[in-house]
Amino acid sequence: MPDRAPQPVDRQLPTDEARDLISLVRDIAQREIAPKAAEEEDAGRFPREVFTLLSESGLLGLPYDSEYGGGDQPYEVYLQVLEELAAARLTVGLGVSVHSLACHALANYGTKEQQAEHLPDMLGGGLLGAYCLSEPASGSDAASLRTKAVRGDGGSWALTGTKAWITHGGIADFCTVLARTGGEGARGITAFLVPGDAEGLSAAAPEKKMGMKGSPTAQVHFDGVRISDDRRIGEEGQGFAIALSALDSGRLGIAACAVGVAQAALDEAVAYATGREQFGRPIADFQGLRFMLADMATRIEAGRALYLTAARLRDAQRPFARQAAMAKLFCTDTAMQVTIDAVQVLGGYGYTADFPVERYMREAKVLQIVEGTNQIQRMVIARHLAGPESR
Template identity: 60%
Template sequence: MPVERILPTADAADLIELTREIAARELTPHVDEAERTATPPRDTFRTLGRAGLLSLPYPEEFGGGAQPYEVCLQVIEELAIAWMSVAIGVSVHSLTAYPVDRFGTDDQRAALLPDILGGETLGGYCLSEREAGSDIASMRTRAAVADDGSATLSGTKSWISHAAHADYYTTFARTDDTGGKGISCFVVPADAEGLGFGAPERKMGLAADPVAEVHFDKVMVAPDRMIGERGQGMQIALAALDAGRLGIAAAATGLAQSALDLAASYASQRRQFGQPIGSFEGLAFLIADMEAAVTSARATYLHAARLKDAGRAFSKQAAVAKLVATDAAMRVTTDAVQVLGGAGYTQDFPAERFLREAKVTQIFEGTNQIQRLVISRHVLRELTEGKGSAR
């Protein structure tokens, strides 16, 4: 059943309705087959782009929707209710635009953002490596910067969504041997000579979201494709990840909502001992806990988004939202399988797919162990700085 939402404007309410209409028409009828055959939904992203749903948080002057982040995240949640791979793809695409919008020059924003936000292009975000996942500062992909400001990239990025399907790759590479201070950010066009791709990863879920390695074999990048200052890449990546974690939190909440809806519907229709199984206290309480988990997840990501929209610090709250929402998704999808019993273990129902899709949300955009580290450091630093209380 539709989620009850409190939205800041009538335009925001219209966007949610538009998202639901597109989801019902373009996503729900195709999700099962696309996930079964691992078919990337590129036409679906074009549809979303033409509807303005790929560019919601960005400035109108460059083709964006100029919407508050709390609205953008609720759109992602609605997409995830219908099709998790698409919601993750929208979140990733938005993440690729963030460095250009936040750290690019006026000329770079004018040159790059209209294409990024126009709906016809799709982006990839090249940060992680096999030996540099949570430890970004240890990345080995290098960018040799020439006197004219152009750069030559060499190395391999791993676990990249939209690999071989994107039109550009927002890429982080080492420009100096100074740890985290030696990383810079580049926007690399997909047709750049020397750019190659590995075979798609054989994942347990999100089959329609292709993930693979991206290989840079002396890839030349023009001077105007370095975003921010040389050595500013770590700052850019961490700032982008705060926003990206909220995208994952919203998507995980939508996935959990879909699992809850399926479980509640099944429990109201399946009968045993002459009555719906949902009337038995054991299952009724399980569904109540699932509802509480989904509601809590939604509240945490909306709180963080509203802080971001108000221009306030939200890094800790983003980590909390990512932790709470993805743990909730894992728990709720597991419980949905339990409610459906043997039927939940079959592919006749999407419960088993929901469970497989939920697991990775606890891993990407920073594992939940990393989120706990981020949260604890914030809490303890706030106490040290006198912002908290030991009472």
């Protein structure tokens, strides 16, 4: 059956402009995204036309500077947009989050000349980005990456290596790539902006995944891809610091998407429970099920409050890395538990593809893995509390 249109969430938004923005997003979600979500996910179809519409509507560059085509929106607002999109279809919400992540390096560490040349197209020109950090042998241990960038004649660079688990791999118009330009460890890594059609760049067949089948995830190969030095972002050796900075913000995007998926699952469970009758009354009248719904709703509200608290710290230019890790950990664990409970509420129907909750459950799992596994988030939080581990 088609996905239920996202139910309005009572949001506390800082401005009338933000309220109008959320209304626009809800309209797009209800008209263009939710009605096709189940069919297109089942077919493994990526909705590129939706991303074109989002770009034309000014929704692909919300947290960035309007001077370069962005929306000048605080993260507090941008994340609530992601939540609305993810509630309609996670492929879209997560795709916007990944695109924003791919823009982060240039927007925050690029030169004025680089930003003026590339950001307008990246933020509002219909382009779609990919973020290339992980590799087949370096996932959680990202500082051990092996993709190399070697400087050649005239100051240009040649990139060689393979990136793995890349969202939008094979369809992205540009890639932010982290490559080794120096010795071992974090200090030998540099960031580059690589065109998606660069000679020598190719993608493997998309991975066959448990969920999010409409979002292509693939290995991306760099076979001596040559780019000029004016596409190097930041200083040589600064790339890992740039990557960590991007991931702090990206984790908040994943947290918001997770709350969106959980909210969609709760909405479906409530609608089913109030309409399904057993023993002569709606199953929502039974205390055991009512308590389950109450727990689901409470977890969602707590997760939303947690990611918004971290976003407000970021907007105030205060440290937020610990809170971002907490939000990513709690919100994605919440999405997993809430979607499992939603399947239980629907019983046998929940286990079938006739209702979307089984898809929500499959999709929720990946959110505990991407942008740093939840085990890594616990390590990050513990380091803020107790310092680095002794060796």
